Amino acid sequence: xxxxxxxxxxxxxxxxxxxxxxxxxxxxxxxxxxxxxxxxxxxxxxxxxxxxxxxxxxxxxxxxxxxxxxxxxxxxxxxxxxxxxxxxxxxxxxxx
Amino acid sequence: xxxxxxxxxxxxxxxxxxxxxxxxxxxxxxxxxxxxxxxxxxxxxxxxxxxxxxxxxxxxxxxxxxxxxxxxxxxxxxxxxxxxxxxxxxxxxxxxxxxxxxxxxxxxxxxxxxxxxxxxxxxxxxxxxxxxxxxxxxxxxxxxxxxxxxxxxxxxxxxxxxxxxxxxxxxxxxxxxxxxxxxxxx
Numbered sequence: 001x002x003x004x005x006x007x008x009x010x011x012x013x014x015x016x017x018x019x020x021x022x023x024x025x026x027x028x029x030x031x032x033x034x035x036x037x038x039x040x041x042x043x044x045x046x047x048x049x050x051x052x053x054x055x056x057x058x059x060x061x062x063x064x065x066x067x068x069x070x071x072x073x074x075x076x077x078x079x080x081x082x083x084x085x086x087x088x089x090x091x092x093x094x095x096x
Numbered sequence: 097x098x099x100x101x102x103x104x105x106x107x108x109x110x111x112x113x114x115x116x117x118x119x120x121x122x123x124x125x126x127x128x129x130x131x132x133x134x135x136x137x138x139x140x141x142x143x144x145x146x147x148x149x150x151x152x153x154x155x156x157x158x159x160x161x162x163x164x165x166x167x168x169x170x171x172x173x174x175x176x177x178x179x180x181x182x183x184x185x186x187x188x189x190x191x192x193x194x195x196x197x198x199x200x201x202x203x204x205x206x207x208x209x210x211x212x213x214x215x216x217x218x219x220x221x222x223x224x225x226x227x228x229x230x231x232x233x234x235x236x237x238x239x240x241x242x243x244x245x246x247x248x249x250x251x252x253x254x255x256x257x258x259x260x261x262x263x264x265x266x267x268x269x270x271x272x273x274x275x276x277x278x279x280x281x282x
Contacts, residue, residue, distance in 0.1 A: 001225075008153045008169055009239060013225035016242050061242035063153070063168040 002076045006059045007067050007083060020056035022046045023068045024088060050074060054088050105207040105268040111275045113282040115215035118275045120268070121208040121260065125181035125201070127162075127174040129188065132196040134170035145191050156238045158254045161187070165238045165251055165262075173249065173262065178203070207268035211275075212258040215282040220250070220259060222278045244274045 002014045028034045028042055047053065053073050058066045070080040070091055079091040104122045111118035131142055143150045150164065150172065151157040157164040161184060162176035176184045181201045188199050211220065217228040223244040227233065238251035249262040263271060 010154070012241070015225065061247045062240045065169060 002071075002078065004057060004069065004078060005081050006062055006065070007081055008065060009059060009062045012059070012062060016059060016061040018058045018060045020058055020066065023054045023056045052079065052091065056084070105265050106272060109269065109272050111272060111279060113213070113215070113279050116211070116213040116219055116275070116279045116282040118209055118211050118272065121210045123178050124175040124203070124208050125178045125184070126203045126206055126208075126262075127176060127181055127184050127188065128167075128198075128200050128202045129172045129174060130198040131170040138196075139170070142192070142197070145193075146188075147191075154237055154239055156236050156251055156253060158236075163251075163253060165249060167238075167240060167249060173202075175208075205265055206262050207265045207271070209261040209263075209268075209271060210258055211261060213282070215279065216259055219275065219279050219282065223274065224250075226250075244271065246271075 003011050004014060004017055005011050006017075025042070028038060031039065034042075051072060051074060052070055054068060054070050056066055057069050058064065066084050068080075068082050068084060068086070068088070069078055070088065071078050080089050082089060104120055106120040108120075110120065131138060133139075133141075139150060148157065148159050148164075151166045153166055153169075155166055162174050165173045165175070167173050174184065174188075181203055185199055185201060192199070217230070217233070220226075220243070221228045224241055226239065226241050233239075233252065235252045235256060236254035238249060240247065240249050242248075243250065243261070243263075246263055246267055251260045251262075252258070253260065261271070
C-alpha cells in the first residue's frame with residue numbers, strides 16, 4: 001500500500017484515496033469544430049508510461065478534495081503533490 | 097399517535113469492557129458551516145466576523161458556544177449543546193450574513209460516540225491505518241479518515257483523553273457491534 005501526502009490532511013494510506021487517472025487533460029475549446037480523431041483522443045486516449053505519471057487523486061475518506069500527484073509507476077514513489085490549479089512541477093528522480 | 101417518544105440513535109446500546117468504554121453522546125447538537133471563499137483572506141474575514149480564530153486542518157477549537165472541528169478546506173462542524181442548534185444557527189447567520197456561507201443543522205444525520213479507557217487508542221488502531229500514538233494524535237486534534245471501512249470524523253477535545261467519533265446515523269449500530277468484536281480481549 002502506498003502512502004500519499006494529502007495537501008490538507010497530511011500523510012495517509014492509499015485506501016483513503018481514489019485515483020482519478022491522468023491529470024492535465026485539456027478539453028478542446030470548440031468541440032463542434034474538432035475532428036472525430038481529436039475528440040476521441042480527448043475522451044479515450046491516455047498515457048501509460050513506465051515511469052513518471054501525472055495523475056489526479058481525491059482524498060475520499062478525508063477532506064474530499066482533489067489534487068495532483070506525480071508518481072513513478074515502476075516504484076510507486078510519490079515525487080510531488082500539488083494543487084489542481086497548479087502546473088506540474090519539475091521533479092528529479094524517477095524515469096521520464 | 098398520541099406522543100412521539102424521543103429516542104437516541106442507539107437507544108442506550110454501548111460497549112463496556114474493563115479497559116474500553118464506548119457510549120453514545122447525545123449531548124451534542126451539530127451545525128455545519130461551509131464557506132465559499134476558502135482563500136486565506138476569505139478565512140481571515142470569516143474569523144473576524146465570528147470573533148474567533150477558525151481552526152485549520154486537523155485542529156479543534158473549544159469555544160464558548162461549542163467545539164469547532166475542521167472537516168475540509170472552508171468547512172467546519174460545530175458541536176453545540178443538544179437542543180441549542182437553532183439558537184446557534186441564528187447567532188451564526190446574524191454574524192455572517194447570508195452570502196458566501198452556508199450554515200445547516202446536521203444533528204439528525206449523525207451518531208456521536210465517545211470512546212474512552214486505557215485501551216481506546218489500541219482498539220481504534222485496529223480499525224484504521226491512522227497512527228493513534230499520543231505524539232501523533234494528541235488532545236485537540238481531529239481528522240477525517242476511514243475507520244472500520246466507513247468515513248468518520250475522529251477527534252479529541254482539548255485537555256481530554258477521550259475520543260469522539262462522528263459518523264452517519266445509519267451506521268451507529270454497526271459501529272457498536274464492531275467495537276464489541278474488536279475489544280473482546282480488553
